[in-house]
Amino acid sequence: xxxxxxxxxxxxxxxxxxxxxxxxxxxxxxxxxxxxxxxxxxxxxxxxxxxxxxxxxxxxxxxxxxxxxxxxxxxxxxxxxxxxxxxxxxxxxxxxxxxxxxxxxxxxxxxxxxxxxxxxxxxxxxxxxxxxxxxxxxxxxxxxxxxxxxxxxxxxxxxxxxxxxxxxxxxxxxxxxxxxxxxxxxxxxxxxxxxxxxxxxxxxxxxxxxxxxxxxxxxxxxxxxxxxxxxxxxxxxxxxxxxxxxxxxxxxxxxxxxxxxxxxxxxxxxxxxxxxxxxxxxxxxxxxxxxxxxxxxxxxxxxxxxxxxxxxxxxxxxxxxxxxxxxxxxxxxxxxxxxxxxxxxxxxxxxxxxxxxxxxxxxxxxxxxxxxxxxxxxxxxxxxxxxx
Amino acid sequence: xxxxxxxxxxxxxxxxxxxxxxxxxxxxxxxxxxxxxxxxxxxxxxxxxxxxxxxxxxxxxxxxxxxxxxxxxxxxxxxxxxxxxxxxxxxxxxxxxxxxxxxxxxxxxxxxxxxxxxxxxxxxxxxxxxxxxxxxxxxxxxxxxxxxxxxxxxxxxxxxxxxxxxxxxxxxxxxxxxxxxxxxxxxxxxxxxxxxxxxxxxxxxxxxxxxxxxxxxxxxxxxxxxxxxxxxxxxxxxxxxxxxxxxxxxxxxxxxxxxxxxxxxxxxxxxxxxxxxxxxxxxxxxxxxxxxxxxxxxxxxxxxxxxxxxxxxxxxxxxxxxxxxxxxxxxxxxxxxxxxxxxxxxxxxxxxxxxxxxxxxxxxxxxxxxxxxxxxxxxxxxxxxxxx
DNA sequence: TCGTAGTTGATCGGAATTGTTCGTCTGGAC
DNA sequence: GTCCAGACGAACAATTCCGATCAACTACGA
Numbered sequence: 001x002x003x004x005x006x007x008x009x010x011x012x013x014x015x016x017x018x019x020x021x022x023x024x025x026x027x028x029x030x031x032x033x034x035x036x037x038x039x040x041x042x043x044x045x046x047x048x049x050x051x052x053x054x055x056x057x058x059x060x061x062x063x064x065x066x067x068x069x070x071x072x073x074x075x076x077x078x079x080x081x082x083x084x085x086x087x088x089x090x091x092x093x094x095x096x097x098x099x100x101x102x103x104x105x106x107x108x109x110x111x112x113x114x115x116x117x118x119x120x121x122x123x124x125x126x127x128x129x130x131x132x133x134x135x136x137x138x139x140x141x142x143x144x145x146x147x148x149x150x151x152x153x154x155x156x157x158x159x160x161x162x163x164x165x166x167x168x169x170x171x172x173x174x175x176x177x178x179x180x181x182x183x184x185x186x187x188x189x190x191x192x193x194x195x196x197x198x199x200x201x202x203x204x205x206x207x208x209x210x211x212x213x214x215x216x217x218x219x220x221x222x223x224x225x226x227x228x229x230x231x232x233x234x235x236x237x238x239x240x241x242x243x244x245x246x247x248x249x250x251x252x253x254x255x256x257x258x259x260x261x262x263x264x265x266x267x268x269x270x271x272x273x274x275x276x277x278x279x280x281x282x283x284x285x286x287x288x289x290x291x292x293x294x295x296x297x298x299x300x301x302x303x304x305x306x307x308x309x310x311x312x313x314x315x316x317x318x319x320x321x322x323x324x325x326x327x328x329x330x331x332x333x334x335x336x337x338x339x340x341x342x343x344x345x346x347x348x349x350x351x352x353x354x355x356x357x358x359x360x361x362x363x364x365x366x367x368x369x370x371x372x373x374x375x376x377x378x379x380x381x382x383x384x385x386x387x388x
Numbered sequence: 389x390x391x392x393x394x395x396x397x398x399x400x401x402x403x404x405x406x407x408x409x410x411x412x413x414x415x416x417x418x419x420x421x422x423x424x425x426x427x428x429x430x431x432x433x434x435x436x437x438x439x440x441x442x443x444x445x446x447x448x449x450x451x452x453x454x455x456x457x458x459x460x461x462x463x464x465x466x467x468x469x470x471x472x473x474x475x476x477x478x479x480x481x482x483x484x485x486x487x488x489x490x491x492x493x494x495x496x497x498x499x500x501x502x503x504x505x506x507x508x509x510x511x512x513x514x515x516x517x518x519x520x521x522x523x524x525x526x527x528x529x530x531x532x533x534x535x536x537x538x539x540x541x542x543x544x545x546x547x548x549x550x551x552x553x554x555x556x557x558x559x560x561x562x563x564x565x566x567x568x569x570x571x572x573x574x575x576x577x578x579x580x581x582x583x584x585x586x587x588x589x590x591x592x593x594x595x596x597x598x599x600x601x602x603x604x605x606x607x608x609x610x611x612x613x614x615x616x617x618x619x620x621x622x623x624x625x626x627x628x629x630x631x632x633x634x635x636x637x638x639x640x641x642x643x644x645x646x647x648x649x650x651x652x653x654x655x656x657x658x659x660x661x662x663x664x665x666x667x668x669x670x671x672x673x674x675x676x677x678x679x680x681x682x683x684x685x686x687x688x689x690x691x692x693x694x695x696x697x698x699x700x701x702x703x704x705x706x707x708x709x710x711x712x713x714x715x716x717x718x719x720x721x722x723x724x725x726x727x728x729x730x731x732x733x734x735x736x737x738x739x740x741x742x743x744x745x746x747x748x749x750x751x752x753x754x755x756x757x758x759x760x761x762x763x764x765x766x767x768x769x770x771x772x773x774x775x776x
Numbered sequence: 777t778c779g780t781a782g783t784t785g786a787t788c789g790g791a792a793t794t795g796t797t798c799g800t801c802t803g804g805a806c
Numbered sequence: 807g808t809c810c811a812g813a814c815g816a817a818c819a820a821t822t823c824c825g826a827t828c829a830a831c832t833a834c835g836a
Contacts, residue, residue: 037786040785042823042824042825058395058397058823059397062397062398208616210609210767221598221599228596366409372740373767375606375767376762376765377762377763378763379760396794426813427794427815428793430813446803447802447813
């Protein structure tokens with residue numbers, strides 16, 4: 001984490017982004033999140049309210065309702081209005097109809113179990129989105145941090161609570177998709193009798209291979225957009241570097257190669273690497289750069305922005321200028337914007353993945369079994385920065 | 389860190405959403421669900437009643453009876469909102485004239501334009517779903533009844549109101565997808581600057597071929613399920629009858645053929661027909677039955693249940709027993725259940741298509757432009773009746 | 777080194793919100 | 807018609823939030 005205090009303008013931007021994420025946020029949460037006192041948050045809010053970016057309510061702020069009337073805006077929740085002592089007399093409904101008993105029986109908010117493969121990379125933002133969406137609608141219990149099938153299964157079983165466990169009402173899962181154990185796990189999930197929503201995964205289960213409910217990014221679309229971007233910039237010889245262990249790299253490759261063919265690009269390099277954390281990374285990176293020099297590639301799509309940053313560093317040490325000699329697009333946007341130069345990156349809508357999964361699950365919890373299986377596909381976004 | 393209580397205004401918005409979902413809700417249920425005491429819920433309700441957003445009854449609250457149905461005031465939006473803004477601030481309105489004050493509830497309802505190719509077939513149920521979902525959230529204006537590109541474009545232009553038209557805030561469309569005009573129409577839609585959601589269609593637009601937002605049935609999945617069903621019943625020689633003019637028949641064919649190959653079925657008949665309304669239908673039907681007899685097909689998937697019913701009738705007149713001699717699965721389920729025998733049918737989730745499209749559109753209208761493009765895929769459902 | 781402008785934090789009185797307790801009232805069962 | 811569980815409303819208490827004022831800190835330039 002960064003200990004240095006960000007610039008006020010930066011802080012305000014983050015504040016707005018945070019509020020936008022959920023539509024509203026409380027002052028206390030914002031202050032804790034930003035690491036400043038509530039007073040400062042309120043001052044920021046006052047500024048943002050003044051220029052119309054936000055709207056203040058007691059306890060926090062919210063996105064202003066989209067309205068055209070400029071004069072009407074502002075005068076908020078009238079303080080005195082609520083004290084309508086004389087109001088009660090008028091609001092009595094003359095024909096007092098009572099509601100039927102037990103029109104719907106709902107207990108407290110449902111509990112949702114969430115299992116993700118990593119708590120360090122990619123998923124924190126998904127979790128944030130899920131938490132924001134669940135906020136006030138459901139309780140979220142998180143387990144995670146493993147790519148191991150057995151451990152995931154163990155975590156799921158604990159959440160489901162076969163024998164006096166947590167007893168969640170539904171599950172959000174990002175299970176492995178490769179191999180026979182993955183199929184078995186999918187069948188197990190489908191047979192639980194609980195609503196399940198997959199995140200960033202697509203799986204079918206059961207004898208009829210019916211798809212499970214899911215929310216996932218169209219990674220092929222994202223990498224294809226990156227390829228189009230490179231083609232538009234005039235690159236003809238391009239390369240592709242993907243993380244060998246990532247379940248999404250297949251889609252990234254597919255989209256990139258498809259568009260490359262469509263646009264007549266020469267893919268002179270197509271290589272899988274170990275992740276940055278692996279000791280073998282620097283060797284892989286060097287090999288990639290060697291291959292670039294040899295093949296005359298002028299642009300790369302690098303899966304995972306951390307690897308992209310490292311690659312750019314090593315390239316610069318070799319005297320390869322970015323983007324003049326080698327353009328780089330990062331796939332994923334965790335830290336790409338902080339590199340030097342800031343990297344053009346494809347940003348998957350991670351927070352929306354989490355929020356959408358919670359949304360799907362709560363609707364299913366409420367909506368019953370007539371509801372058809374929903375699969376939601378989200379488009380990633382290309383952020384053009386200085387590395388292309 | 390206590391319970392992360394949501395903002396009061398947020399809580400009230402959820403309360404309204406909750407009441408809207410079922411039309412009414414009880415105070416005790418709401419209080420349990422929101423995790424606050426009943427008195428707080430009552431205070432919230434009092435505020436909302438003062439706004440005219442809700443109506444109070446003994447035991448709970450409900451949506452006030454809507455005044456002035458959607459049909460009457462096509463574009464009363466602007467005028468009504470302006471008047472309301474000036475009025476609501478200090479004047480207590482005793483009777484529930486819906487004048488939301490722009491605090492948290494959705495203020496002026498957006499207007500949604502909806503254009504469907506047919507008002508007789510398939511789409512009425514989609515429209516029903518859309519209308520139900522829009523109820524209380526948005527005004528729905530419907531145009532439809534044509535498969536002609538120029539006329540559709542004309543209808544869209546009228547809704548968008550280039551020159552003083554209806555001026556809708558967003559569009560739900562089921563445009564044609566074949567041919568150069570279709571591409572042009574897609575580009576035009578994407579360039580409108582209005583949120584657009586496709587129904588039962590998938591299209592990409594713009595130089596980067598970015599997909600538009602859509603809600604669509606996975607017809608290939610449905611026909612594949614039908615094929616699995618037939619295979620499970622022991623059929624080995626099967627046939628496929630699709631409507632030649634339907635934009636969905638391609639997907640139906642694809643799914644059926646894929647599963648047929650996977651399961652080792654012989655597709656001994658694969659034929660497109662004219663629709664039932666066409667004078668050439670009876671000839672097509674006879675030809676299909678001839679081909680069945682000749683090829684030894686024991687089961688058929690017939691696209692559109694009306695055609696399936698007619699085909700079953702003609703088969704029975706020939707002495708072919710259904711399902712003993714010939715099993716029939718209808719693709720689509722408008723009237724399949726009313727046939728004799730009731731037909732096994734694949735039912736696309738039509739109402740959910742409409743509801744999902746409205747949902748996506750209203751969320752985009754509220755959510756802004758940061759929201760990534762959503763594409764929703766729905767699974768159809770196989771209803772096993774007596775024809776297989 | 778000093779002064780100035782801008783920003784952040786601390787403190788406190790007042791206001792808003794929520795929960796609790798109590799007595800009253802409604803709607804439906806008998 | 808009578809009765810009762812549950813809903814309603816009012817008053818009070820506890821908590822939290824807001825806004826204003828003052829103090830402390832940093833950045834920048836003379």
